[in-house]
Amino acid sequence: MMGVAEMDINELISTLRVGQCLNESTTLWNREDCAKYLKFEKSTLDKMISRNEFIEPDIRFSSTGKGDRWYAKSVIQWAQKKQFTVGKPRNSV
Incomplete structure (x- = not known):
């Protein structure tokens, strides 16, 4: 992760906003916030x-999905229940 000095101000604000609302059930996240939390x-x-899949x-x-919001909670x-797999499973030979 980059240091605070290397971040631009918008990225720093976004990081702080996503990180500080983990205990708030009323905080709304946009797509960028969700992606940042999920890495x-x-x-x-x-x-x-x-x-x-989300x-x-x-x-x-x-109706276009622009401006959709999700409660952080x-x-x-969803992330805690989801099992993420990376790549394709290998077939045994």
């Missing part, structure tokens, strides 16, 4: 959302 690239989360947003602002609970 995913935003594009990876976007693909998961389009394939219905939880439905708690608040939907438009919902994302954290």
Whole structure:
């Protein structure tokens, strides 16, 4: 992880915002916040959302999905229940 001096101000604010709301059930996260918490690239989360592999947003602002919001608590609970696999399983020969 980069040091505080190496971060730009927007990244620092985002990191602090995501980190400080872990105990708040009323804090809303956008896609960027969810991706940051899950340590995913935003594009990876976007693909998961389009394939219905991520939880439905708690608040939907438009039919296009722009502006969707999730309660931090919902994302954290989903991540704790989810088993992530990396790559394809190998077939035994």
